[in-house]
Amino acid sequence: MASFTLSLAALLAGSTIASPLLSLKVDTGILNLDLDLKDIDSSIKSLFLPGSSTSRPPTNTTSRCKVYPGDLEWPSEEAWSHLDALTNNRLLEAPTPLAAVCYPGEGYNGTKCAEYTVANWQRSYLHMVDPIEMMSPVAQGMTCTPPVLFDSHGCTRGGFPRYVVNATEPKHVQLAVNFARNTGVRLVIKNTGHDFLGKSGGKDALSIWTHWMKSIEYIEEYVDEKLGYSGPAFKAGVGVQAFEIYKAAHEKGRVMVGGEGETVGVMGGYIQGGGHSPLTGLYGTGADQVLSYEVVTADGEFVVVNSTSHTDLFWALRGGGGSTFGVAISVTVKAHPDLEVTASRFSFSSAATGNETFWAAIRAYVDSWVANADAGTYTYWSLIPSNGTFSFAFSPFFAPGKSEKEATALLQPWFTKLNDLGVKFDPNITHFDNYYDAWRSSFPLEAVQKPNVATASRQFPRSNFETAEKRQELYEHIRASSEKNRVQVHFNMQAKDPANNDNAVSSHWRPLVSFSMQSVRWPINSTAAEILKIRKDFQDIDAQSWRDISPGAGSYLAEADRLEPNFGDAFWGTKYPRLLELKKKLDPQDVFFATTGVGSERWRVESIDGLPNENGKLCRVD
Ligand SMILES: Cc1cc2nc3c(=O)[nH]c(=O)nc-3n(C[C@H](O)[C@H](O)[C@H](O)COP(=O)(O)OP(=O)(O)OC[C@H]3O[C@@H](n4cnc5c(N)ncnc54)[C@H](O)[C@@H]3O)c2cc1C
Ligand SMILES: *[C@@H]1O[C@H](CO)[C@@H](O)[C@H](O)[C@H]1NC(C)=O
Ligand SMILES: *[C@@H]1O[C@H](CO)[C@@H](O)[C@H](O)[C@H]1NC(C)=O
Ligand SMILES: *[C@@H]1O[C@H](CO)[C@@H](O)[C@H](O)[C@H]1NC(C)=O
Ligand SMILES: *[C@@H]1O[C@H](CO)[C@@H](O)[C@H](O)[C@H]1NC(C)=O
Numbered sequence: 001m002a003s004f005t006l007s008l009a010a011l012l013a014g015s016t017i018a019s020p021l022l023s024l025k026v027d028t029g030i031l032n033l034d035l036d037l038k039d040i041d042s043s044i045k046s047l048f049l050p051g052s053s054t055s056r057p058p059t060n061t062t063s064r065c066k067v068y069p070g071d072l073e074w075p076s077e078e079a080w081s082h083l084d085a086l087t088n089n090r091l092l093e094a095p096t097p098l099a100a101v102c103y104p105g106e107g108y109n110g111t112k113c114a115e116y117t118v119a120n121w122q123r124s125y126l127h128m129v130d131p132i133e134m135m136s137p138v139a140q141g142m143t144c145t146p147p148v149l150f151d152s153h154g155c156t157r158g159g160f161p162r163y164v165v166n167a168t169e170p171k172h173v174q175l176a177v178n179f180a181r182n183t184g185v186r187l188v189i190k191n192t193g194h195d196f197l198g199k200s201g202g203k204d205a206l207s208i209w210t211h212w213m214k215s216i217e218y219i220e221e222y223v224d225e226k227l228g229y230s231g232p233a234f235k236a237g238v239g240v241q242a243f244e245i246y247k248a249a250h251e252k253g254r255v256m257v258g259g260e261g262e263t264v265g266v267m268g269g270y271i272q273g274g275g276h277s278p279l280t281g282l283y284g285t286g287a288d289q290v291l292s293y294e295v296v297t298a299d300g301e302f303v304v305v306n307s308t309s310h311t312d313l314f315w316a317l318r319g320g321g322g323s324t325f326g327v328a329i330s331v332t333v334k335a336h337p338d339l340e341v342t343a344s345r346f347s348f349s350s351a352a353t354g355n356e357t358f359w360a361a362i363r364a365y366v367d368s369w370v371a372n373a374d375a376g377t378y379t380y381w382s383l384i385p386s387n388g389t390f391s392f393a394f395s396p397f398f399a400p401g402k403s404e405k406e407a408t409a410l411l412q413p414w415f416t417k418l419n420d421l422g423v424k425f426d427p428n429i430t431h432f433d434n435y436y437d438a439w440r441s442s443f444p445l446e447a448v449q450k451p452n453v454a455t456a457s458r459q460f461p462r463s464n465f466e467t468a469e470k471r472q473e474l475y476e477h478i479r480a481s482s483e484k485n486r487v488q489v490h491f492n493m494q495a496k497d498p499a500n501n502d503n504a505v506s507s508h509w510r511p512l513v514s515f516s517m518q519s520v521r522w523p524i525n526s527t528a529a530e531i532l533k534i535r536k537d538f539q540d541i542d543a544q545s546w547r548d549i550s551p552g553a554g555s556y557l558a559e560a561d562r563l564e565p566n567f568g569d570a571f572w573g574t575k576y577p578r579l580l581e582l583k584k585k586l587d588p589q590d591v592f593f594a595t596t597g598v599g600s601e602r603w604r605v606e607s608i609d610g611l612p613n614e615n616g617k618l619c620r621v622d
């Protein structure tokens with residue numbers, strides 16, 4: 001571990017944080033109270049001590065809310081400067097939103113703004129490397145978006161955090177957690193910002209940015225007798241993304257369970273929240289793969305979490321959701337042998353078939369879902385309405401471990417019906433001898449930053465497919481949503497439950513046949529009141545109609561609507577009561593909060609425009 005002396009004044013060159021001159025001795029790695037906080041005045045020092053040695057109230061008790069700029073309790077410049085110095089000058093103050101270049105003010109740059117075409121702005125690669133940008137502007141509050149997408153009439157910070165620790169060491173995270181807990185400032189964690197509900201942001205919060213924790217280590221033989229696992233594993237920093245770990249696994253002749261989307265932070269929010277994958281039909285969810293975590297707790301302690309150490313946390317962090325029980329630093333996951341894959345991508349449209357033939361084709365397709373799920377395949381398919389026509393696409397049908405012959409046999413019953421109906425299609429069934437190549441050529445990079453969309457989801461279980469009547473009913477509801485102009489994306493899969501697998505993954509995953517999403521879109525110039533009405537109606541009518549035909553089923557916490565009613569039951573099913581108990585035990589001061597997270601019922605973001613977004617103070621619900 002490197003140890004070095006820093007002059008804060010020197011460090012602050014180029015930083016916007018004003019500070020008195022002081023010099024501190026800083027180690028990298030894990031927080032060492034005796035060494036790291038040695039030369040600091042006791043009043044400031046108390047802000048950085050772990051929970052075990054402090055007892056300050058967590059919030060501004062007079063206002064019900066977390067502590068915000070303007071409050072007497074808001075930390076002094078000196079306090080922030082110390083946080084900066086202690087984190088090796090990795091504290092960023094008020095990072096500028098990317099679209100600030102589009103609006104009058106200091107940062108205006110018309111040339112730069114012109115580079116933000118819709119296509120560029122909607123690429124996740126732009127936002128994932130930014131300290132504050134989240135990929136849902138709707139959840140951010142729409143206060144700084146390029147006019148080509150939506151004219152925010154100026155750029156304000158909205159739901160963006162005020163300070164960001166660009167964390168690369170456990171110590172950076174420990175100091176930020178302690179500081180937030182001891183001052184009452186709101187804490188958020190951003191990894192890539194992919195979360196549909198915007199859980200990586202929060203107005204005027206202190207953010208821990210985990211993106212740069214990028215280490216990947218291959219472990220030839222990891223043995224955990226209690227979990228019944230012995231085999232290869234990867235230990236990865238929490239900033240590692242799908243495209244990185246898949247490549248690393250490929251080089252070792254392995255695969256790992258991660259999302260289909262290439263930039264998803266598969267070791268961050270994805271894995272803690274469950275996480276579905278092209279391999280979920282064979283191996284279960286992302287969270288089902290976890291062998292161990294390194295975690296910074298709400299008390300600011302750095303701990304190893306596995307089947308014998310901090311077992312409550314181990315249970316909760318496998319499915320309980322991000323930003324709730326701790327900040328993970330690394331994750332160790334199972335690695336599986338590489339396998340062949342057969343994939344198919346094709347589309348057809350009602351413009352060519354006419355409406356009735358198109359819908360007969362969709363009705364016939366529903367009949368094959370149980371067999372496809374049972375076979376361990378993963379089909380990502382879409383149903384897009386556009387101006388009175390509908391288009392269907394396999395993007396793709398993905399059959400891990402299946403030869404071309406086996407995959408073709410699975411699809412044949414439906415293809416026969418398509419031929420009988422006279423639907424013209426070119427299934428382009430392609431065989432790959434390894435997962436990595438199949439994944440890379442089958443899944444497109446998805447657009448993010450949609451300015452006028454809300455998505456609701458449903459995990460349709462096997463009971464929705466038991467009889468022809470049930471399948472007809474589901475089909476009719478899918479069709480009705482399309483005819484109401486809802487964009488739909490469905491994942492036909494099962495979520496296998498591996499052996500020795502007691503964790504917090506939602507019970508709603510296990511009987512799954514179709515994870516289905518529908519999205520409402522509103523006119524881009526709608527007022528807040530109009531948007532709220534559209535979103536409430538969408539929940540009360542469209543999403544409710546899918547709930548009505550699947551009583552007792554759920555919704556996936558990472559691809560869902562902030563307005564999902566009874567979210568605890570919807571996102572975790574039978575696991576929710578224990579998760580609530582563990583939240584009270586492991587984070588009694590609610591240091592961690594995410595909208596719709598476990599225990600979040602006690603708090604609410606009081607947004608400025610009344611819409612469900614992060615642009616407001618986080619306050620207790622009384
Ligand atoms: C284009 C796209 C494709 C997607 N594809 C898939 C898919 O194939 N399968 C699937 O299951 N989901 C998918 N998702 C949803 C995805 O799983 C969620 O968006 C998930 O939250 C992403 O995690 P993240 O860490 O990348 O994102 P973030 O938005 O940065 O974080 C998500 C949540 O986790 C918390 N968090 C992040 N890191 C940590 C940490 N180290 N410790 C504690 N809390 C943490 C954050 O605070 C936040 O609450 C997709 C989303 C998009 C936008
Ligand atoms: C508590 O919050 C209120 C309202 O935001 C603010 O006026 C007050 O200064 C805060 N009190 C302290 C002690 O920070
Ligand atoms: C404006 O943006 C362009 C394109 O990114 C860049 O080349 C240029 O240096 C910027 N101008 C200023 C004044 O920052
Ligand atoms: C964050 O830290 C990484 C790793 O040290 C560095 O490459 C990156 O430039 C930093 N980003 C910012 C905005 O400071
Ligand atoms: C779990 O963590 C503890 C504490 O670090 C360690 O002693 C133990 O070996 C770990 N278990 C496994 C299976 O690695």
Ligand SMILES: *[C@@H]1O[C@H](CO)[C@@H](O)[C@H](O)[C@H]1NC(C)=O
Nearest residue numbers: 350351385386387388389390
């Ligand atoms: C929608 O379809 C109608 C009739 O086919 C056509 O006149 C109109 O231009 C189309 N509108 C758009 C936006 O494509």
Ligand SMILES: *[C@@H]1O[C@H](CO)[C@@H](O)[C@H](O)[C@H]1NC(C)=O
Nearest residue numbers: 350354355387388389482483
């Ligand atoms: C197909 O159905 C849509 C929506 O129900 C309708 O708007 C459209 O006119 C129909 N198209 C034809 C060709 O009948």
Ligand SMILES: *[C@@H]1O[C@H](CO)[C@@H](O)[C@H](O)[C@H]1NC(C)=O
Nearest residue numbers: 343345426428429430441442
């Ligand atoms: C079929 O799919 C493969 C793999 O995705 C692709 O390389 C090829 O171009 C496709 N062929 C056609 C005709 O679309």
Ligand SMILES: *[C@@H]1O[C@H](CO)[C@@H](O)[C@H](O)[C@H]1NC(C)=O
Nearest residue numbers: 523524525526527528530531
């Ligand atoms: C939005 O634009 C449409 C068409 O341009 C117009 O009819 C409508 O009145 C506008 N709504 C608002 C709230 O400005």
